[in-house]
Amino acid sequence: MNDSQNIFYTSISKYYSEIFPFNPMQLKFVTNKLDELPGKHILDIGCATGELSFQLAAGGAEVTGIDLNEDLLQQAISNKKHKGLSFQQGNMLELKQDFNPQQFDAVLCFGNTLVHLNSESHVLQMLEGAYTVLKPGGKLLLQLLNYDHICSEPVEALPVIDTENIRFIRRYNFADDSELIGFQTDLEIKAVNRIVSNETPLLALKSETLKTLLEKAGFQNIQFYANFKQEPKGGDHLPLVVSCEK
Structure with a gap:
């Protein structure tokens, strides 16, 4: 996250949960992709105020939420407490350094977080890190905007x-x-x-480019959706939701 991005998230941090309230469809989507939550280890990249992380932990998962912005992260630490939940400051470009290989059943990166990386090479670096920390068969779940x-x-x-x-x-x-x-x-x-x-x-990351980068990182069974309801991609929808596996 560069300085302007950090300033932006600090400026809206007090109102973040009001601007971007918890979306139950995110929880349903993750649960569907993992079959069940109990016993699953999940990394939530760009966890912000921890709304989704908390709901996943409440559903039985062991969740680690990371974010670079200290103001958002402090809200998560102060307000979202659960025995299966932990938060830490973390950079999505440093997953290999911060976590063990094959540590997680799922890595999530929602909220248009991915395109805060300002080059395709950085996106590939993040995807390769996610691949490393995922268990065999683990799921990478993304949500950004439909830049096509x-x-x-x-x-x-x-x-x-x-x-x-x-x-x-x-x-x-x-x-x-x-x-x-x-x-x-x-x-x-x-x-x-x-x-x-x-x-x-923000990086205008289009779907074909993202698919190529995912394949280069080693992911397979790549699926694109128009939303968390898993409706087909195509047309003028604003969200772009992606599911793939190691």
């Missing part, structure tokens, strides 16, 4: 998130000569009439 659709339109803004306390506006700035997209955000904090603005670069 976003770049082809192009989609210049994502839906506004408007709640009792905040209004969150998200826009994209495209450059013809770059794989990176400028992700511009304005967070309006209604109680104090304050706007926190930021821009961070």
Whole structure:
């Protein structure tokens, strides 16, 4: 995570769970892919405030959540406690250093976390690390945005998130000569009439490129979906959900 990305997540950390509330379909998707949770060891990359990690642990899994942002991580440590759950600061490019080979039954990377890596070589490094720490037959489950659709339109803004306390506006700035997209955000904090603005670069990672990188890392049975309901990929859906195995 570069400095601008860290500043962005710190700026929204107090309101993160309100902006991105727990999605029960994520829990259902992971449970479906693993058949059952009890006894499974899961690594949750980009765990943020720990909502999904906690639900997985409550379902019987042994869960390790990692995140680079200290503000988000501290919320997870303080608010999400379970005997099967631990949190630590961690970099998704350093999985081989931080964990043992064949330690996990599943590695998760949801919330568009993967595209915070700003090059395909870094994405491959992360995928190779995930492959190493997975047990044979283990699952890598990803969720990012559908950059095939976003770049082809192009989609210049994502839906506004408007709640009792905040209004969150998200826009994209495209450059013809770059794989990176400028992700511009304005967070309006209604109680104090304050706007926190930021821009961070994201990698416009398209599905065919991601498939090639997954195969290069050694993964097989690669499946793409339009959402966590596992509806078929294709068209103008914004999410892109991926399942593959070692």
